[in-house]
Amino acid sequence: MDNLDDIRAKQTEWENGAIQEWLKQAPERESEFVTQYLQWPVRRLYTPLDLEEVGFTYSGDLGFPGDPPYARGTEPTMYRSNLWAMVQTTGFGTGEDANRRWRYMLDQGLTGFIIEYDLPTTHGLDSDHPLAAGEVSRTGVAIDTLADMERALDLPFEKIKHMTSVCNAPQPVNMAMIIAALDKKGVVPELVNLLMVNGILIEFICVGRYIFPPGPSLRIATDVFEYSVKHYPNWTPISIISAQLYAARATPVQELAFSFSIAMAYIDSLLNRGLDIDTVAPYFSFVISVDMDFFESIAKIRASRKIWAKLMRDRYGATDPRSLKIRIMGSPGTMSLTLQQPLNNIARLGTMMLACALAGDGQQMNIPLHDEAHALPSDEAVSIGSAIQHIVAYETGAADTVDPLGGSYYLEYLTKKIEDAVFEEIDKVDRIGGALKGIESGYFQKELAESAFRYQKSLELGKRKLVGVNILRRDEKETPIEIFKMDPEVEKRQIAGLQEVKRQRDNDRVREALAGVKEAAQGDANLVPPILDAVKAYATIGEICGVLREVFGEYRPGVITI
């Protein structure tokens, strides 16, 4: 074994020795190097002494993959057995357009996809609502009725390993539509690995896709979760999209601390309904991105595994290993992808994808596309994205051993520091009164605004480099990539389709079903069954959410002062 005192003595010698002469001819490029988001100082060299400083031990902090503390991985063999499922986000236009793109992606070798909806849909508004004008099908697919969902999900389900539905506020409606559409198609629900995001709480902090106030919103999310667990136990009825916090410029510490605090708010709500922690916890999953700082990102992922396990065991007394093993969908982040010189983003996605693989960033990984800053994804970008995933998986060796960077002095030091800082921040949120209080008081929002401003400053002062933006700028006339153009007739087609459905359906049946939804909303009954009735009668998302608006009201937050 190394003698730390020996190393300490030798390191002191090294720092005072020839290096001093060396620095005269080769001064360091910065007076201080810092990590990307946390902006923590990065030392010249890390040694076993740094591990001693943070109290690192192999058994305590690493152990073996598949066993607590899970730092090295949640599965014993990780990608040696199963590569991560390779996924891409898309969803635009009408149900038919989305369907066509998903079929193309499956042909390109992807095994799953993420369904994003347009803003009217995520706000429980029909495509012909005044507030929907100009917004239909822009950020995702427009789903007004079951008819749209049936068209969208006309797919070869035997090829699909994962399907994610990114819905928050109107999740029960969305869930009901998926159930009904699969049923009509004769697809056995057990064969579909569906993940419903159902993550309304985070929307109050960033992205803002909420309808009703926080309290009723939490009730609705709990209804969906409870119903799903009972009837579709292989579906995942929650996903905490930590990546949304990241996109709002949360530091890795804020991202993990706020995400876990939010997760605990849902857990508390479910435990209040009498569910057991070991029933509930295994369903939780997190979308955690990496960014360009290779080490800060990998440390964040590894720390997340340790922190979740400790929270579930120590706060809730969870004993089932499935409660302790965090489920992550990983992703190269989008925040360092540039509008300028967009082909450079292919290189960025390559390094970030590698970081994901080395960190063990989940059993499923989503890759954003290099022309993301310009418009919705093009066919070419889709196949490049898939290629990047396959290159990292098959050509780099990153997937061929578990946690290959484990034991790196720098990485283990950073992982431990992040872990400690996250627990401190979680305690702080606790003292405020938990995640709901954090939302209502504006604490989270203010912290994020602060981080965002700090990061912007670091870019503008040139401390944080971004090629094409603050270094190696080029005068750009032509965009060297193809941009996908949205068909302006899409909104008209969608509205026409909606009106046709309303003409053809049994409107008495719809009225009855909506009354059933209202009754359930006014009481305690689970909202999913009456919503399922309404959906099958081809009630629209606007009509169903309209009823819920009548009962719960529409949320108008106070102005947050900056």
Add this chain to the structure above:
Amino acid sequence: MGEKTIRVLIAKLGLDGHTTGATVVARALRDAGMEVIYTGIKQTPEMVVQTAIQEDVDVIGISSLSGAHMKHFPRLLDLLRESGAEDKLVIAGGVIPEEDITELNKRGVAATFTMGTDTSQIIEFINRSVHKD
């Protein structure tokens, strides 16, 4: 005899709720000595014009990321003209394709600041364009 402070309204039109760009710009403008009224998300053009007049702002800064800019900005500009408030400077930020920037320019948007813009550029533009006496 002092210079009157430039007053800026920052808002988001439509259903998009990504606030990071808007809050960063609001904060930067405040740091540069301007008075900033940040009205948050899900504003309609009608709400923005009303607040702009009420608060007697010099500049209206709109963040648009959902792609609905060609519906929102023309409506906003029309309402400002109808209310006799067309002297207010309208600037845009967010995800807006090049050809739409040109079109919006023609319609009366003074400048569009897309991703990767330095906040100092926005501050400089406002200082240059707003005349206070």
